[in-house]
Amino acid sequence: MTVACTTLEEVRENIDRLDQHIVTLLAERSQFVSQAAHFKKDTDDVKAPQRVEQVIAKVRALSEVVGANPEVTEQVYRAMIAAFIQQELAEHAALGTAG
Known part of the structure; x- marks a missing residue:
C-alpha cells in the first residue's frame, strides 16, 4: 500500500517506519544465517555462488510482481x-575451532 504524502x-x-521493519527483518534473517552455518x-x-544466483533471480522476479x-x-x-556471507564465514570458522 502506498501512502500519498503531502510533505x-x-x-x-x-x-523511518519502513526502516524499522527492514532492520527487524534483517535481524530475523541473520538468525537463520547463523543457523545455516551449522x-x-x-x-x-x-x-x-549457485545459491546466491538463485536468490537473486527469485528477488528480481518478485520485484517485477510487486x-x-x-x-x-x-x-x-x-x-x-x-x-551475511562474511558473518556466516566467521561463525562457520568459530564452529570449526569450537568443535
Whole structure:
C-alpha cells in the first residue's frame, strides 16, 4: 500500500517506519544465517555462488510482481548477501575451532 504524502516530513516518517521493519527483518534473517552455518561442511558451502544466483533471480522476479525496481533490488540483495556471507564465514570458522 502506498501512502500519498503531502510533505517531505511525511515521506521521511514513512521511510523511518519502513526502516524499522527492514532492520527487524534483517535481524530475523541473520538468525537463520547463523543457523545455516551449522549445516555447511566448508567455506565453499557457505559461499554457495549457485545459491546466491538463485536468490537473486527469485528477488528480481518478485520485484517485477510487486512493482519494485529489479536493478535496485538486485544491488541491495547482493550487498546484503555479501555481508551475511562474511558473518556466516566467521561463525562457520568459530564452529570449526569450537568443535
